[in-house]
Amino acid sequence: QSPPSPPLAPVVACSPEEVTVVGRVCCESEGKLNAQSIFLEGSRTRSNACRARLDVSECAEYALFPGQAVAVTGINAFGHTLAARRVLPGILPSAFAEPSPLSSSPAINLFVASGPFTTTDDLSYAPLSEALSVAEKRAASALLLLGPFVDETHPAVAAADISMSHEELFEKHVIGKIVSFVEEKLSNGGESPHVILMPSIKDAHHHPVFPQTAMSAGALPEHVRPYIHLVANPATVSVGGVRVASCSLDVLMLLGGQELASKPKPGGARPDRMSRLASHVLKQRLYVPLFPAPSDERALLPVDVVSNLNFGSLQSLPDILVLPSELAPFAKVVEGGVLCLNPGRLTRKQAGGNYGLVCVHPAEKGTVDGVASRTCVEIVRI
DSSP, X not given: OOOOOOOBOOTTOOEEEEEEEEEEEEESSSSOOOTTSEEEEEOHHHHTTOEEEEEOTTOSOOEEOTTOEEEEEEEESSSSEEEEXXXXXOOOOOBOOOOOOBTTSOOEEEXXXXXXXXXXXXXXXXXXXXXXXXXXXXXXXXXXXXXXXXBTTSHHHHTTOOSSOHHXXXXXXXXXXXXXXXXXXXXXXXXXXXXXXXXXXXXXXXXXXBSBOOOOOOSOOTTTGGGEEEOOBSEEEEETTEEEEEOOSOHHHHHHHHOEEOOOOTTSXXXXXXXXHHHHHHHHXXXXXXXXXXXXXXXXXXXXXXXXXXXXXOOSBOSEEEXXXXXXXXXXXXXXXXXXXXXXXXXXTTEEOEEEEEEEOOBOTTOOOOSGGGEEEEXXXX
């Protein structure tokens, strides 16, 4: 249990006693944070948006990045430098009150894959066909497919060496395969799994600014329309009562490149960096909590700051958080009992990649176990 916090004070208020200051972490100049360039910017209401240098040399544990909203306990003797003793990195959102499936319900099998969905040497989308085949064999209840679907970095797309528009490519090779998959399941007299498609800012056929609206799939046949769901990026969906929050942007890589963390104590346990990065998303209640967005001329990150605050936030604690990344695939239980999954990429240039299979077993009657405790995750190479 954390000790009681000292009283709140403005960022630049002089005090020989310990105070608690709430503000946003920012960097003194352009570039990455370091121990000498950390500033804390207070709110307009309490601190008139003033800034004070943040000295973390006496702070035992911290993990900071630009744009992070934190509460800091420390001493600001002269009004311009806050000597931090403790950093509180945020509060988890409240859990969503929705009953879990009972033991009489079947297990939920969720297939998760992140694009690109075709290799760089052709546009046949054979890996997508293979993914749909695997989902059928594993009796998936739902498929969560995250873009890019028409990858702007694909050699043929980047060179405009294709015989159709980007929209036609998406309709023919992605939507066409998914419609055929659903129709085949329905024609056999069974129920088709639901297919959820989320765009990426790398999709050449869609609006490239984060957060993104849902893609358009033209006129879907009436009988398959209930089974194909086009969602925004990011989005939270409910699969059999299990809340799955996802974002196709490589948030883990972005946070990892901007984070400044304290070194582990000598002889102490090595911190789990992936879990910590995922927890930033939950505690900041934003899929992209970085501000300003990283600016790199080689890979610009187009983020609409106002829309990000309105549509890129986490309103409640999900059961499963899907954050696909170029980093090594993993499945971990992070703070709040949330299962975080990085399924990796379905393809890597001319080779196959990975996908994830999530099986959520129903809760026993009378139990209040979290979803993570009754979930099995497989990360499989295609």
